[in-house]
Amino acid sequence: MKKLISFVVDYWVYVLKGGLKFYAWLGFLCIFVIGWTYGNFMQLSEGMIVTGLTDQVSWGLYLANFVFLVGVAAGAVTIVFPAYVYKHEALHEVTVLGEMLAIAAVVMCMLFVLNHMGRPDRLWHMLPLIGIYNFPGSMLAWDVIVLCGYLVLNIVGGFYYLYKKYAQEPVNKSFYLPVIYIAIVWALSIHTVTAFLINTMPARPMWHHGMMPIRFITTAFAAGPALIIIVFTIVRNNTKFWIEDKAIDLLSQIVVWCLGIALFLTMSEIVTEFYHPTEHSLGLQYLIFGHNGLSALVPWFWFSIIALVSSFILLLIPSIRKDHKKLPYICALTFAGIWVEKGMGLIIPGSIPTPIGEFTQYTPSLIEILNSLGNWAIGFIVLTLLLKGAIGILLGEVKYANE
């Protein structure tokens, strides 16, 4: 018990103590949290009317970010899986960093869901026992279960490992390994269920196809490791912790192949929908070409296609892929491209046209943008603190002093 208390104390002391750069970074993120506070105050007091959402397009920026971030959370498995299933040494050492990223991503997901809800004060209606739960009927009910489960698995797995490192004790494999293996499968489940959330609605033909889960997973396994590569590069350049080239090289390979599959799936969808377009193709047509002058999403789509195709081609070239100076920039391009493809480019046109054929454009309001930026900033604050603590323990800077 004493050990656990000193772990908590030492951990927080280490996490909150940093150099000027560290505080500057946190301060920068806090600027967005100020906007977020204002945005949330407005939304909670006035209602969702402060958003750009309408009865026609009732799912917008919040849900788009949510869907994307579920993918980022699932993408953490691209570290854990090679480390534990293929015994990849370099990744094995940094598994816990992947778990920390997953925790931060799930926290962001939850913030976005809270913003999306019309009555966040009534979320307790979903709690077992005191509320009621439409399970297994409702996909949203499934999604809440898998996301909460994934959060718990990563907190338990990650912090158990860190605690053991801190205490300089070996991990109990019969406890730790099952958690890891369950988390690997669970990571796939969170993104599969999120795909089912939207593709099980025949009323929205753009989403209603069986390719959605695999497309979600391939784009997640491109965006997730792309972010991880960026984070690893920052960690390598700014801390004493060295992440081996081999780890980054495997991740960049995962990015390029998943990106290739994702582009192939996009191409398949476009050919299927456009060879003989029906009314069910109108959403995709609106996204790619616009409709009678309504073209709010067209630049987004083309940005995403150009970003993804060019990063795919660049990453195919080994000399560029292995150039760790250029790699993070290409990864940023991939990350942005997938954010658009899966967010604005998928969630919004799913509602356009409406089931009765009405084309209504949607532009996020300032409040929505403030809240979204704030959610990202909070996520990055959480990620920064989690990574700092984990790295401190991995470096041995924080360890149990046995008097």
Place this chain on the structure above:
Amino acid sequence: MTDHKLPIVYDNEKAAPDDDKAAPDSMSRRGFVKKVGDVSATSLLGTAALMTNTDDAEANTEWAEWFQGNYRLMSQEEKAAAVARLERRYSAEYDKKVTVDSTPAEKGVLFGYALNIQKCIGCRRCAKACVEENNQSRGDQEIEWIRVLKMEKGDFDASKMPDGYPDSYGIQVGGNAYSASGVVLEGEHYYEPEKVPEEDAFYMPIQCMQCEKPPCVKVCPVRTTYREPDGIVVVDYNWCIGCRMCIGACPYWARRFNWGEPKLPKKDMNPKTHYLGNRPRMKGVVEKCTFCVQRTRKGRYPACVEVCPVGARKFGNLLDPDSEVRRVLATKKVFRLKAEANTYPKFFYYMD
């Protein structure tokens, strides 16, 4: 024109939900309703007296509302208390005596609706009457449960052949080149005509189809929207978390969301409400057509049926072979909108 002394649905029925005509077999339910009524009458003072914590009855009421359970799972006492609470709050809020009915579904009743698209003239009196009856938000946040789609008739014209699709072949699609006719997706519901009916158009009103297999009910994570035994799909506004999954799942665009605090002027508020129907809503919850549950469970027509000047709207008990709606199904050419969605609407379209 608004002389709508149509025979009411239950006139020929033994089990009319009118209290005077109550059949012996439904006495127990009637007794309960009466009891609820009694509670409601005394509640204005009674319940308030029980809450001694603060002087602010309205705040207390909202607090108690926040803790109440899902309507379907409430015991009869809890339902009575919830109804009494609401009546008290609404009466104070709207400066008039508001009643909140909780009449449950009648046994042997399955409500159905039939709409004659041949007769509809697109006047939208139904949509207006619906708003007045059902206490929807007004003004710049007006919510309408009924929308009337105007469909262009379209025509073929030799002079337009070069404008056809695809361009080089001059094939015309549907009616006009580039303006297919008779396709739901080509309908529009913002038309502002000088007078109706317009010459080159026909009309297709849509509203909640009260599906037998409602996709909206399936996706609701907290079972706040559900199908009542008489086939009406309702929303417990106090339990809705505002996730809008149901809006996404509905193939008929029948559901509306209260994006802001609803704007319902005191003078326009209809004080005869039902818990699952037209009682005033709050911000952040979903609402939709309930076949005017507050009227139809009392043996009256929905407001849209009553107001229709051309008699295009028919309503009744699908389980009663003599009801109007059954007669329509038996004798007219009937179809359902988007039958391929496999939701089994109880809202039928027909023509003579």
